Amino acid sequence: MTNPPADPAEEVLAEAMGHLYPAALRAAALLGVAEQLADGPRDPADLAGAVGANAPYLRRLLRFLATRGVFREDEDGRFHLTPRADVLRADAPRTVKPSVLAITSEFIWLPTTHVVEAVRHGRPAFDRRFGHPFFDHLAAHPAEAALFNEGMANFSATEDERITAAYDFPGSGVVVDVGGGYGALLLGVLRARPGLRGVLFDQEAVLAGHVLGRLGEDDRWEVVAGDFFESVPEGDLHLLKNVLHDWSDEQCVRVLGNCRRALRPGGRVLAVEAVIPPGNDPHFGKLLDMSMLVLLTGHERTEPEFRELFDRAGLRVTRVVPTAGALSLVEAEVAD
Ligand SMILES: C[S@@+](CC[C@H](N)C(=O)[O-])C[C@H]1O[C@@H](n2cnc3c(N)ncnc32)[C@H](O)[C@@H]1O
Structure with a gap:
């Protein structure tokens, strides 16, 4: 039939x-x-x-x-x-339960009813619904923050292996995971590169839940609390996974500029994001972008948009490496 x-x-x-x-x-x-x-x-x-x-x-x-x-x-x-x-x-083994519970929780879902306001005014729907920005909300609501951070860590788990498989991480030096959440990606990178040291950089409350202790080699990592709009720790590779998409171009230029200043000679910045391809086909980045539109000032970007953004921060994109999943790796070095 x-x-x-x-x-x-x-x-x-x-x-x-x-x-x-x-x-x-x-x-x-x-x-x-x-x-x-x-x-x-x-x-x-x-x-x-x-x-x-x-x-x-x-x-x-x-x-x-x-x-x-x-x-x-x-x-x-x-x-x-x-x-x-x-x-x-x-x-x-491949549970998505924490992600499902976070994505469908009231504080993330309710602002979607205000998408039209976001589109009319070019402002996050979240701020309109709750009267303050998303990350300020998390800072004031520990239970919702835990739900979000656990959801993020779970969401990342499916991607992290694909990222470590797709990129030739350096064998020595210091990798700084900027806005690294609980540090699951950093843990995977440190496991894959025994000569590498790591710094997990995020907000204090988030770092309390970090997982780096699972490495079993406490001399290879440290956690540093701070604000990436102020400064970031020094290192040879600055990882930013699903961080730039949270912020406007101006805000990203500040964060990337801080990474550039903290890079040791010959270092690299590596943004891990859903780079949106041209055309009408479905792409996970286009879905994620609706979530950004609702929750934050940021957005998912195309490759030309990433090149321009890095350029504004004094960085030059050296390559864009796809992974087996929805995310790509945008690698950059200090521009001359
Ligand atoms: C979307 S999450 C990504 C987490 C992690 N990179 C991952 O992919 O699982 C963004 C992270 O940025 C952190 N963050 C937000 N504002 C920050 C700031 N001003 N300084 C440092 N970290 C910040 C959040 O706490 C959160 O862990």
């Missing part, structure tokens, strides 16, 4: 209801449904008892998620784990 031709009206209408999918993912993640199916399929009544839910409502939730390949209902009405449901399990 062939599918009927697409009806644009029906398609757009269904897409306008698309928010119900992340809402359903969030509910399943909060209830811990995937964890309860790890040992085999269960029927809704049994499952509802295990997760503390209403059985008929839970069945409706899972029936909808099954249309996206998240859980599967069999002929006997039992629900099974699928690969797409398994990643909602907290202990799954």
Whole structure:
């Protein structure tokens, strides 16, 4: 049987209801449904008892998620784990549960209802909804900050291996992870290059959750708290992963200028970002850019935009290296 031709009206209408999918993912993640199916399929009544839910409502939730390949209902009405449901399990090797809970949390989601205001005025929707900028909000709300930082660390986990595989990190010297969050990428880089030392630079409250102790060699790293708009620690390679996209061009030029001043001779700056390609095809960077539009003053950039930005900070882009994922590495050196 062939599918009927697409009806644009029906398609757009269904897409306008698309928010119900992340809402359903969030509910399943909060209830811990995937964890309860790890040992085999269960029927809704049994499952509802295990997760503390209403059985008929839970069945409706899972029936909808099954249309996206998240859980599967069999002929006997039992629900099974699928690969797409398994990643909602907290202990799954490739879990995305912390990211799902952060991305769908109220403080990140609610400002999306103000996208039109952001577009009209060229200002983040977040500021309009909450009356202050995103990172100021996190500083004042530790529980939401923890949710965001854990989400970021989890979000990064899928990318970090691809980054260390794609770039020939130096074998010696000091790498500074500027705005490095909990330091998962830095940990991966230090593991891959035993002769390298690392500095994790971020805001004090964030550094409290760092993971560098897992390296097992405490003399190879240090954490430094500070404000990258003021200065950054000295080093041979300044890593900025998903940092520039948070900020306006003027703000980025300040951060990059501070990196340039802190670079040792022959050093490099390495920005890791979703470089947006030309054309209309879907690209993760275009999706992430909507998130920037809602939350922050920054935006995702094209390669020419990165070249211009680095140029304004006295840096010259030497190459753009793709990774196996959505992010690319924009490498730069001090311009003459
Ligand atoms: C989007 S997160 C990226 C974290 C990490 N690089 C990653 O990819 O997982 C941006 C980071 O910048 C840090 N940050 C924001 N403003 C900062 C500032 N003024 N000085 C230093 N770090 C800052 C945040 O605390 C956060 O960890």
